[in-house]
Amino acid sequence: MKAAQTTIFSHFQPLTLLLLFAAILVVIIVNKLRAAYRQGIREVPGSWIAKFTNLWRVSMVWSGNAHVRYCKLHEQYGSLVRLAPNFVSVSDTSIISTVYGINTKFLKSDFYIVFDTPRDGMNMASMFSTRNPEHHKTLKRPVAQKFAMTSIRSLEPLVDPCSDIFTDAMQASAGQIVDLGTWLQWYAFDVIGAITFNRRFGFMEKQRDIENIIEGLDFGLAYGGIIGQMPWLHPWLLGNLTLRKLRAWLLPNAPDPVRTAINIENQMVLERIEEYDKSQVEYVESQGQDFLAFLRQQAKNTSTNMSSRDLMNHLMHNILAGSDTTAIALRAVLYYIIRNPRVYKTLQEEIDNANLAGKLSKNVTFAESQELPYLQCCLKEAMRFHPSVGYPLERVVPMPGADIGGVYLPGGTIIGVNAMVIHRDKSIFGADANEFRPERWIAADSKLDVPNMERHLLTFGAGARTCIGKNISIMEMGKVIPQLLRQFTITWASEKPEWEVKTWWFARQSGLLVKLERRDNS
Numbered sequence: 229m230k231a232a233q234t235t236i237f238s239h240f241q242p243l244t245l246l247l248l249f250a251a252i253l254v255v256i257i258v259n260k261l262r263a264a265y266r267q268g269i270r271e272v273p274g275s276w277i278a279k280f281t282n283l284w285r286v287s288m289v290w291s292g293n294a295h296v297r298y299c300k301l302h303e304q305y306g307s308l309v310r311l312a313p314n315f316v317s318v319s320d321t322s323i324i325s326t327v328y329g330i331n332t333k334f335l336k337s338d339f340y341i342v343f344d345t346p347r348d349g350m351n352m353a354s355m356f357s358t359r360n361p362e363h364h365k366t367l368k369r370p371v372a373q374k375f376a377m378t379s380i381r382s383l384e385p386l387v388d389p390c391s392d393i394f395t396d397a398m399q400a401s402a403g404q405i406v407d408l409g410t411w412l413q414w415y416a417f418d419v420i421g422a423i424t425f426n427r428r429f430g431f432m433e434k435q436r437d438i439e440n441i442i443e444g445l446d447f448g449l450a451y452g453g454i455i456g457q458m459p460w461l462h463p464w465l466l467g468n469l470t471l472r473k474l475r476a477w478l479l480p481n482a483p484d485p486v487r488t489a490i491n492i493e494n495q496m497v498l499e500r501i502e503e504y505d506k507s508q509v510e511y512v513e514s515q516g517q518d519f520l521a522f523l524r525q526q527a528k529n530t531s532t533n534m535s536s537r538d539l540m541n542h543l544m545h546n547i548l549a550g551s552d553t554t555a556i557a558l559r560a561v562l563y564y565i566i567r568n569p570r571v572y573k574t575l576q577e578e579i580d581n582a583n584l585a586g587k588l589s590k591n592v593t594f595a596e597s598q599e600l601p602y603l604q605c606c607l608k609e610a611m612r613f614h615p616s617v618g619y620p621l622e623r624v625v626p627m628p629g630a631d632i633g634g635v636y637l638p639g640g641t642i643i644g645v646n647a648m649v650i651h652r653d654k655s656i657f658g659a660d661a662n663e664f665r666p667e668r669w670i671a672a673d674s675k676l677d678v679p680n681m682e683r684h685l686l687t688f689g690a691g692a693r694t695c696i697g698k699n700i701s702i703m704e705m706g707k708v709i710p711q712l713l714r715q716f717t718i719t720w721a722s723e724k725p726e727w728e729v730k731t732w733w734f735a736r737q738s739g740l741l742v743k744l745e746r747r748d749n750s
């Protein structure tokens with residue numbers, strides 16, 4: 229044994245070790261050079277460091293300024309920008325239908341694995357995060373009907389009590405400075421709880437971050453946004469079940485998105501599933517418009533048995549995909565209205581006239597909101613000016629490669645179009661694309677090609693994987709905003725001239741401090 233050890237050791241003399249390291253270094257350098265100067269992608273301009281390492285891209289998103297940086301990079305380099313050895317950001321809009329369209333061969337990249345959620349000891353892809361088109365179809369089939377326009381109205385009775393709690397709380401705070409951004413987040417979370425499993429989280433009633441849900445999910449977004457740039461790290465970090473347990477044991481008070489998700493599942497969703505299963509007749513008849521009731525009822529009607537894992541996957545996914553996104557859009561609408569007196573006045577007049585004509589119910593309905601054309605323009609313009617997602621929607625170029633914006637990129641290259649960049653494209657949205665101007669969406673008045681603008685509005689993504697919850701959000705916004713503006717005059721009350729935006733996947737705003745004064749209508 230001793231002799232054997234001596235023999236092995238004798239092979240590793242300093243010179244041998246040095247040669248070994250040198251060989252490894254040469255292999256790494258050669259691989260880096262090959263990746264950097266791969267045919268096709270080498271023609272794409274960008275920072276020279278980005279050719280060699282993903283760290284450049286990580287440093288770019290780390291600051292939370294990606295929404296600004298992406299725009300500047302495209303201004304500097306043009307429609308294709310290389311941000312990493314294997315990643316190209318694209319602002320050439322002619323590729324959108326090929327890359328994102330129905331039956332596309334450009335599949336979601338591994339960026340999305342950071343949004344898989346843990347369940348039963350494994351990481352599980354959701355309808356949003358799955359990279360596999362067949363899996364996507366399987367997940368989408370049972371729920372698609374509930375997201376359809378025809379079903380949206382059935383959700384309104386679940387939304388109305390949330391709007392009342394919200395406006396009542398604003399009544400109580402009238403005249404004081406209110407952090408409207410936080411309230412809109414509480415509102416959006418409570419609405420999504422109500423429509424998903426017929427229970428509000430209670431953020432608005434308790435006026436605080438219950439069970440640190442918001443803190444945990446914020447941390448998850450920052451983690452996902454940064455680690456998603458190097459997704460191969462994820463299995464060694466929060467994607468690793470053992471490491472996660474160790475982290476929770478060592479740092480019990482640190483924000484933990486996984487624990488947050490598990491807490492929501494165990495403390496809220498499971499309880500509702502049990503309640504539903506115990507008294508389903510009463511539940512369905514009295515309140516059964518929510519997603520849980522729909523899925524349980526559908527399984528019963530079709531004699532299919534959706535596993536509790538799949539059921540949980542659908543319900544949790546609604547909560548994760550539909551809360552922050554809507555809160556960001558709501559903040560954007562109100563912020564830009566408040567900061568643009570001309571727009572505010574026009575919108576206020578539209579709402580007041582409709583109200584005087586008896587066209588608005590106590591709880592404004594979705595149908596009524598759609599009869600307010602200027603409001604609809606404000607919603608679109610705010611979501612154009614400040615889309616909720618601030619990163620490119622990443623897709624993988626299929627084998628053997630594809631022509632992207634005039635450059636033939638090899639299969640396996642990751643590309644993505646960023647709504648933040650496209651939405652400021654003057655050739656689509658007009659010379660004043662950098663201004664907030666809802667009138668651009670009025671087809672009769674606008675000198676712009678409005679249908680073309682609609683096609684390039686990427687707030688909800690595009691094509692095969694476009695947002696399935698879009699109508700729910702538009703319904704939510706269309707209902708609450710007129711209700712709020714009918715009751716209050718809202719003014720900017722922060723000492724700072726603007727809000728602050730930090731982007732880690734979602735472009736989240738803070739500092740939306742306002743004062744609400746009661747109006748005669750309240």
Ligand code: HEM
Nearest residue numbers: 355356549550553554557616621688689693695696697701
């Ligand atoms: C203003 C609010 C919202 C915005 C801005 C938004 C944005 C988006 C975007 C950009 C995508 C595409 C992501 C990609 O291609 O990588 C997406 C997908 C998705 N969103 Fe939304 N979303 C919103 C509200 C909602 C709501 C309320 C729900 C559910 C209740 C929801 C559920 C989903 C789902 C399930 C997908 C994946 C669809 C698929 O791959 O088939 N979203 N969303």
